[in-house]
Every structure is written in C-alpha cells, then in structure tokens.
Amino acid sequence: MTEHNVEDKRHLRSIKTRQKLLQAAKEVFMEEGFQKTTIKQVIEKAEVGYGTAYVHFKGKEELLIVLMDSVMAEFYKIAETSFFPQTKEEATNIIHRQTNAFLHMAEHERSMMQVFEQAIGISPVVSESWKNIRRKFIQRISQDIAYAQEKGLARDELNHELVARGWFFTNEMYLWDIVRHEYESSIEEIARNIASVYIRGLYK
Known part of the structure; x- marks a missing residue:
C-alpha cells in the first residue's frame, strides 16, 4: 500500500469519526437539551475514543x-x-x-x-x-x-x-x-x- 493510499484511508476515517460525533451530538442535544448535555455523553454515544474525539471537538x-x-x-x-x-x-x-x-x-x-x-x-x-x-x-x-x-x-x-x-x-x-x-x-x-x-x- 502506498503512502498516498494510507493517507487517504486516514482522512476517510477522520471524516467518518467527525460525522459520528456530530450525529451523536445531535441526538443527545435533542434528548437532553443543551444545558444538560455533556461531551462525555456524546463521546459514549458515538462510541469513539476520548483522545480521538478531542482531536475533532474541544467541547459541546x-x-x-x-x-x-x-x-x-x-x-x-x-x-x-x-x-x-x-x-x-x-x-x-x-x-x-x-x-x-x-x-x-x-x-x-x-x-x-x-x-x-x-x-x-x-x-x-x-x-x-x-x-x-x-x-x-x-x-x-x-x-x-x-x-x-x-x-x-x-x-x-x-x-x-x-x-x-x-x-x-x-x-x-x-x-x-x-x-x-x-x-x-x-x-x-x-x-x-x-x-x-x-x-x-x-x-x-
């Protein structure tokens, strides 16, 4: 596998992770409202690692x-x-x-x-x-x-x-x-x- 293909796969994974976090956030926000929502709830719903999640978003x-x-x-x-x-x-x-x-x-x-x-x-x-x-x-x-x-x-x-x-x-x-x-x-x-x-x- 070329370096270019590896980079493409990483980029695709990154996009998918970001979308999973946004979709999870949307669902939690609609269930809990903004005030009660925590970034922890979003990360757990998205089933993404904490370190990975914080690369994309710093908070709710x-x-x-x-x-x-x-x-x-x-x-x-x-x-x-x-x-x-x-x-x-x-x-x-x-x-x-x-x-x-x-x-x-x-x-x-x-x-x-x-x-x-x-x-x-x-x-x-x-x-x-x-x-x-x-x-x-x-x-x-x-x-x-x-x-x-x-x-x-x-x-x-x-x-x-x-x-x-x-x-x-x-x-x-x-x-x-x-x-x-x-x-x-x-x-x-x-x-x-x-x-x-x-x-x-x-x-x-």
Whole structure:
C-alpha cells in the first residue's frame, strides 16, 4: 500500500469519526437539551475514543456551533434565491416565496432550533456565533435591497442596511415564535402579512 493510499484511508476515517460525533451530538442535544448535555455523553454515544474525539471537538459548544452552521446553511439557501427582478411584481413574488420558505424551515427544524435558542441564551460563544449568522443574512438582504434601488424599483431615500436589519429581525422574531409554538395564525398568513408590509414600505 502506498503512502498516498494510507493517507487517504486516514482522512476517510477522520471524516467518518467527525460525522459520528456530530450525529451523536445531535441526538443527545435533542434528548437532553443543551444545558444538560455533556461531551462525555456524546463521546459514549458515538462510541469513539476520548483522545480521538478531542482531536475533532474541544467541547459541546464547538459541536453545537457546527450543527447550527449546518442547519442555518439550509435557511441561507433561501436567502440566496436568485434576486434580479425587473418589476415590482417579480420582486413581490420572490419575497413572498422566500418569507414563506424561511418560516416553514423554522417549523421543519424546530427540535434543533429549540436547542440552539437555549444555547444562545446560555453560552457567550454560541451567542456570538448566532450574531455572525445574523450578520450574514442582513448583508445578503442589504445587497438585494440595493439592487432593487439601483433598478428604480425600491425607494432610494431609504438606507438599505437599516431596512435589511429591520426585515431580518422581523423574520427572526417570527422564527422563534414558530420554534416555541407561540403563534396562532398559519405560517402562510404570517409570511403573507409581514412580506406585504415590507414590500409596501420599501417598493415604489
């Protein structure tokens, strides 16, 4: 066996070990919640040696942040929807679809989002990671608003960064309401209403 093949096998083993730890962590977090979960529980569930486990992750916060980034990447795919409308009607349709998909994703990922919310309130490290995720979304929304302004579709006297922050925080508020089961209207109705207010305030 060549040195290259040995290295490939080691790399593959490393990837599998990392995935086993992440899957075990997800299961333990969902069973125990963030606060009660210990790295020991995760390692034992993954059936991985302690020394090997600590090569990949230093603790439960690091595991959770990787899981949070993975889940939020699915949300971000919605934010990355191609946004090059030529008319207000096109922009309206895209924004309505994005808002609806974003809030439905919160429902789909409710169990893990509940763990994330708990961790954000307890861990400064996880809280800072959430702030970075939030900044990424706001930056993307800001780009879309700036595009609409350049095309003469949106009111150009508005600050696209401030509007982007307001729009994301509105979505985030309803996201957590859905995660906590603290909503009475349907997700479709929530999405339709908040998107309509946003569009009417921003677009000409």
